[in-house]
Amino acid sequence: MRGTLVIYRRELAGLFLAPLGWVLLFLALFANGLFVYLLLDATRGDVGTVLRSALGGGTLFWALLVFLPPLLAMRMMAEESRTGTLEYLLTAPVSDGAVVVGKWLAATTFLGLLWGAVPVYGVLFQLQGASPDWGAVLASWLGAVLASGLFMSLGLLAATLSATPLLAAFLAFVACLGWLLLPTFGGQLLTAATGLLQGTSLAEVALPFLRSSLEGMDVLRHFHYSWRIGVLDTAEVAFFLSWPVLFLFITVRLLEARRWRG
Amino acid sequence: MIDVQNLTRRYGRHVAVDGVSFQVAQGEVVGLLGPNGAGKTTTMRILAGYLPATSAEVLEVAGHDVLRASLEVRKRIGYLPEAVPLYRELRVEEMLRFHGRLHGMDGARLRSRMGEVLERVGLTDRARQLVGNLSRGLRQRVGLAVALLPGPEVLILDEPTSGLDPLQRREVRDLVRELGAEHTVLVSSHILAEVEAMCPRVLVLTGGRLVADGSREELEARLGGRGAVRVEAVVGPDPEAARALMASLPGVERVELGERLGIHYTFRVHGEGDLREDVGALAATQGWALRELSFQSRSLEELFAHLVAGGDAQELEAAGAASPSGAAPAAEVQPDPAGASLTLELPQAPASSAGAPSERASAAPSPAPQPATGKRVIYSLNPFDRGAQRDLGAPVEVEDAPAPAIDEAGLTPPRPDAGEEPA
Numbered sequence: 001m002r003g004t005l006v007i008y009r010r011e012l013a014g015l016f017l018a019p020l021g022w023v024l025l026f027l028a029l030f031a032n033g034l035f036v037y038l039l040l041d042a043t044r045g046d047v048g049t050v051l052r053s054a055l056g057g058g059t060l061f062w063a064l065l066v067f068l069p070p071l072l073a074m075r076m077m078a079e080e081s082r083t084g085t086l087e088y089l090l091t092a093p094v095s096d097g098a099v100v101v102g103k104w105l106a107a108t109t110f111l112g113l114l115w116g117a118v119p120v121y122g123v124l125f126q127l128q129g130a131s132p133d134w135g136a137v138l139a140s141w142l143g144a145v146l147a148s149g150l151f152m153s154l155g156l157l158a159a160t161l162s163a164t165p166l167l168a169a170f171l172a173f174v175a176c177l178g179w180l181l182l183p184t185f186g187g188q189l190l191t192a193a194t195g196l197l198q199g200t201s202l203a204e205v206a207l208p209f210l211r212s213s214l215e216g217m218d219v220l221r222h223f224h225y226s227w228r229i230g231v232l233d234t235a236e237v238a239f240f241l242s243w244p245v246l247f248l249f250i251t252v253r254l255l256e257a258r259r260w261r262g
Numbered sequence: 263m264i265d266v267q268n269l270t271r272r273y274g275r276h277v278a279v280d281g282v283s284f285q286v287a288q289g290e291v292v293g294l295l296g297p298n299g300a301g302k303t304t305t306m307r308i309l310a311g312y313l314p315a316t317s318a319e320v321l322e323v324a325g326h327d328v329l330r331a332s333l334e335v336r337k338r339i340g341y342l343p344e345a346v347p348l349y350r351e352l353r354v355e356e357m358l359r360f361h362g363r364l365h366g367m368d369g370a371r372l373r374s375r376m377g378e379v380l381e382r383v384g385l386t387d388r389a390r391q392l393v394g395n396l397s398r399g400l401r402q403r404v405g406l407a408v409a410l411l412p413g414p415e416v417l418i419l420d421e422p423t424s425g426l427d428p429l430q431r432r433e434v435r436d437l438v439r440e441l442g443a444e445h446t447v448l449v450s451s452h453i454l455a456e457v458e459a460m461c462p463r464v465l466v467l468t469g470g471r472l473v474a475d476g477s478r479e480e481l482e483a484r485l486g487g488r489g490a491v492r493v494e495a496v497v498g499p500d501p502e503a504a505r506a507l508m509a510s511l512p513g514v515e516r517v518e519l520g521e522r523l524g525i526h527y528t529f530r531v532h533g534e535g536d537l538r539e540d541v542g543a544l545a546a547t548q549g550w551a552l553r554e555l556s557f558q559s560r561s562l563e564e565l566f567a568h569l570v571a572g573g574d575a576q577e578l579e580a581a582g583a584a585s586p587s588g589a590a591p592a593a594e595v596q597p598d599p600a601g602a603s604l605t606l607e608l609p610q611a612p613a614s615s616a617g618a619p620s621e622r623a624s625a626a627p628s629p630a631p632q633p634a635t636g637k638r639v640i641y642s643l644n645p646f647d648r649g650a651q652r653d654l655g656a657p658v659e660v661e662d663a664p665a666p667a668i669d670e671a672g673l674t675p676p677r678p679d680a681g682e683e684p685a
Contacts, residue, residue: 006363010349017351084347091310091343092364093336259313261273 003094007102008109011076015110020075028064028114035060036121047122047130054118055140056147056223065147066180068114069155070172072107077159078168090259096252104153104248111148115141136230143227146240147219151176153247160254183218187211263288263416263446264309267320271304271313278304279315280470288415291442293461294450301470302450303344306420309448310341324415337365340409340445344420346401350394354385354404357393358411365412379407383437399430406437417441419449423456435459491531491538494523494554495545501527507548511540526553 015021039050080086089099122132155172162168190211197203226236264286271279279301286292294302307313309323311332321328324338362372380386383403423431438460451457466474474481497504509517513533520528531537536557545552
């Protein structure tokens with residue numbers, strides 16, 4: 001626990017001490033700010049819609065969630081593995097789990113700070129006389145942080161597969177994108193398959209089961225039916241926390257396997 | 263402090279470390295020596311708990327099993343990998359603070375300890391600098407400071423002198439030697455001189471196998487490279503005869519004839535202990551004009567080359583008898599069995615050694631005729647000889663002096679049997 005905290009602080013500081021953190025922060029905030037500005041114009045000042053769209057409702061949010069974690073994961077895993085600091089961390093008197101969890105918490109905090117810009121917009125709207133739905137805004141922010149954690153853990157897992165930074169980032173990107181889009185495309189595939197296999201037992205038992213499984217994994221769906229409408233559902237918290245637990249566990253095992261291979 | 267039995271590590275099919283066993287006692291400074299790719303880094307990574315061993319009967323560092331109690335081991339060691347991994351974006355003091363916190367140090371204890379290690383590696387005035395802005399040598403020192411910070415029982419330093427300039431190397435060497443007073447140190451290098459300077463005990467790894475373990479003296483003794491007496495003298499026209507004469511001395515195992523330097527010939531006399539006085543006494547009786555008589559211990563460099571070139575433990579066992587590689591024509595004479603008559607059989611130049619004579623012939627173009635030689639008795643050549651295992655009081659017979667060193671042509675008439683059947 002102590003080790004996790006020490007690593008967390010170091011990693012968070014490391015993100016802000018290196019240019020990458022600032023570049024990502026600048027680009028993401030710029031894009032997000034522009035998005036909010038344009039949307040505010042387009043909706044003729046519908047503050048609630050604008051804030052919800054900036055936190056989980058719009059394409060930009062998910063695009064950032066697919067792009068940013070791979071880059072952060074690349075920096076935290078592949079680059080450290082290349083410069084040897086990962087060897088340093090893994091021979092320090094902290095467990096591998098503490099190292100991975102510390103890194104994950106730091107990256108998630110970084111993304112949380114990034115999404116923190118949206119509530120700040122809300123405050124500005126408030127000062128201008130509008131009245132945002134604060135429950136929905138804060139719940140959305142919490143959901144955004146949790147979703148960031150999920151993608152971050154997936155990114156770390158994928159980035160651990162390669163010690164080459166660029167390849168690690170690419171793998172993490174593919175993993176995040178796949179995770180985001182698989183349920184949608186999978187659902188369409190299943191619909192097509194159901195049409196083809198009409199009447200067979202496969203279509204009646206297996207396919208619906210697959211469909212419900214895919215829907216259960218669907219991040220977008222989970223996000224839209226809870227956080228976005230301002231509902232704080234413990235089942236949703238569990239959903240957004242249990243995946244990271246699994247992914248981080250696998251990441252630790254992968255790190256270990258890497259050492260076995262040498 | 264470090265106990266390794268039968269450690270093996272494979273990377274797929276490649277065996278990086280093959281059945282290595284050694285122990286390091288508390289307070290020892292041990293050098294891990296070997297060419298690149300010999301398995302030094304792998305061994306150290308395993309000891310530091312970074313790589314798991316493929317198999318090992320015992321693998322303990324600082325009293326804990328590396329695999330089962332990895333964290334306990336990590337708390338007690340300071341490990342400095344070859345690449346000196348440091349966070350370049352941190353300041354020196356921040357790096358140290360981070361490392362201290364990982365080791366559960368805090369507050370005043372951490373501060374005072376940071377001051378101590380910075381002082382020790384001479385970086386007190388660089389504490390505020392960014393690690394990334396430091397030169398390679400200074401970064402190496404930061405790495406050492408980091409490894410030293412928690413006051414580890416065991417220090418594992420992988421190539422701590424690589425990439426440094428000669429002055430920095432010396433600083434690091436001195437530092438490592440000093441550290442031996444407080445820590446058990448395992449340090450690796452592929453450079454002999456480094457290890458020789460830092461470590462009283464050397465482990466030689468090659469091809470993943472431990473081929474030698476011991477102090478420099480032990481290694482030398484095991485390899486039969488106990489050193490030799492170098493003789494440079496005017497010995498007359500036939501150096502071969504002089505060589506045989508020297509080889510006949512008690513305690514001498516073999517004598518190599520070296521190159522000719524003007525009228526002087528050089529010899530290397532191998533045998534037990536320091537044979538300078540014996541050779542000196544012989545020279546006196548023979549009237550050789552000595553120019554040099556010195557004892558030269560065999561350098562670790564030679565031993566290392568020998569070990570690594572052989573690369574085999576069996577080779578090592580046999581190494582004592584084998585002659586070291588030498589460019590000079592080295593005709594060998596096996597010493598007579600103990601107690602045998604010391605009457606000389608002067609070797610026939612063409613018959614006894616096939617390869618060497620052509621060179622020797624050119625060195626001594628006119629093989630002078632052998633003068634009449636008679637046996638002489640020399641008493642107790644060297645009463646203070648430490649290494650000799652013979653009865654020092656017993657008389658020793660040697661051949662009488664051959665022709666005078668500077669042979670005036672024609673003074674000694676050639677004898678018909680000369681060179682054919684002396685004595």
